[in-house]
Amino acid sequence: MNQHVETSLELKIERLGHRGDGIAPGPVFVPYALPGETVLAEVAGERGRLVALQEPSPDRIEPFCPHFTHCGGCAVQHLSVPAYQAWKRGLVVEALKQAGIEAPVEPLVDAHGRGRRRATLHARKGKVGFAEARSHAIVELDACPILVPELNRGLEAARALEKQLRGLGKPLDLVLTATITGLDCDIRGAGRVDDKMRLRLSDLARQFDLARLSNHGDVVIERRAPVVRFGTVEVSPPPGAFLQATAEADAALTALVRGGLAGAKRIADLFSGCGTFALALADAMHVQAFDSDKPAISALDRAARRAQGLKPVSATVRDLFHRPLLAEELKPFDAVVFDPPRAGAEAQAKRLAAAKLRHIVGVSCNPTTFARDAALLIAGGYRLVRVTPVDQFRHSGHVELVGVFERR
Known part of the structure; x- marks a missing residue:
């Protein structure tokens, strides 16, 4: 079919894609269509434009924002809460399945709170x-x-x-x-x-x-x-610094990470940014933080020096994509938390797989790259104990997750 010529077709939507598009056989991707719906769409190649609902889904609800379908910020305001939560959790389940990983996936944690900050x-x-x-x-x-x-x-x-x-x-x-x-x-x-x-x-x-x-x-x-504020520690981040999208996600992710590091006394925080986990966990653990972002590391260090009641915290500038911590360098730690960008941490995961750590906790905003990195850790002798999806990007196809690994 010529992709520049639109054809009107009646389509049966089978599932919701990872970006929130309805997917019909072909495949044809139809934004704002839902599974189980029969729709009339203008189709060009693999893309469809929803023209009319022939048979709407019982899970379809009224969007709350007048800009929905025009603004590109939200993809799924029109899906009922139970179906939405099942879809979001399913994104994590499917990514693990594609990588051949079997692990318990917990219910979705809602971390939207007051909204994105x-x-x-x-x-x-x-x-x-x-x-x-x-x-x-x-x-x-x-x-x-x-x-x-x-x-x-x-x-x-x-x-x-x-x-x-x-x-x-x-x-x-x-x-x-x-x-x-x-x-x-x-x-x-x-x-x-x-x-x-x-x-x-x-x-x-x-x-x-x-x-x-x-x-x-x-x-x-x-x-x-x-x-x-990370835990009880106040930080002044550099301009445009990475932060979790909501304050509630900070709290939820930190609680999950802390639970996965139970009993750890000395940890490494890899891809630490300006201290989301390092500073919050330092109330109970010695923490050494690593990140390539020099201003972020400086902010973390300043905050740790001013704070009261923390265990020792050190902060080091290091590009973990090109200079991952080696197994020998990981020996002083009994646990590691890593929270890389969307590209994941393949090089570092290979080194972690060779290390003899009791616990590793992975935090990710990309289930696909997390699954790739998790497969490396599993091949190295770790067991993925549980994965918890966290929703701080409500109404979008983005999902955060926390995965807890233990040495077999």
């Missing part, structure tokens, strides 16, 4: 918002119901920043983070700005009471240090 807004040609699904076009937003209220209040500041920088003629991304002490904003894509522009941006930061405003990591003005 971090968002990247796109600014293009006078518009500020999220991208349309599978498009670079921008859906302008006055508010987003899945964000914490503090971020929604930051939309006005984002529009003012876009207006000030519009003359640069560059597409911008505005990384907003809601912290305990106020909004942190890092502008991406503006390039180097002159002193006059920095003064104007500083004025806007004051006008909208931003805690900090940066331009691709270069601090323009810091009126208050942005602060987040």
Whole structure:
């Protein structure tokens, strides 16, 4: 079939894909269609556009956001809660199955809480918002119901920043983070700005009471240090630093990691960022943290030095993709937690497989790369005791998970 020619077809949707698309035989991927539905769709190649529902699913519910199906931020607001939870857990089950791994998968943990505390807004040609699904076009937003209220209040500041920088003629991304002490904003894509522009941006930061405003990591003005809390420890992360999407996910993931490290006295935290697990666990364990991000490691180190009542914490800059910790270097530890980016930690997993650790806990936002890395650990003599999916990216196809491994 010519992929540029659309054909009207009646399709029976069999299942929901990992991105939230309904999948009909072919396969044909139809966004916003649900399993069991008969739909009329305009089809070009493997892509279908939902035109009409012939037979709706009993699991279909009314979306709560007026931008749903237009904005690309959410994929599955139209699915009932039980079916949604089963689908999200099923993403983890299927990834493990594809890798030939058998392990208990716990029920999905809801960690949405008050909403996402971090968002990247796109600014293009006078518009500020999220991208349309599978498009670079921008859906302008006055508010987003899945964000914490503090971020929604930051939309006005984002529009003012876009207006000030519009003359640069560059597409911008505005990384907003809601912290305990106020909004942190890092502008991406503006390039180097002159002193006059920095003064104007500083004025806007004051006008909208931003805690900090940066331009691709270069601090323009810091009126208050942005602060987040890991366990009982307060940290000031560098501009645009990685954080879990919700504060509730921090707590849920940390509890699961702590449970998987029961009895450990000295641990290594690999891909530690600015201390999500290292600082929260240091109330009971000696922790050595490793990450390639120097500003994040510096933030972790500063926070550990200021905190009271912690076991010893050390923080080391190291690129674990190119210089994974070797089995010999892992000998001082009785357990490891690793939380890599979406690409996973294949090189490090091979070294962990050769180490004689009592416990390993893997945290991942990508079930497929987790399953690949888990297979390496299992081949090296570890047993995957349990996997717990955690939902901090509600209404999307993204799912976090925690996997607990023990030496056989």
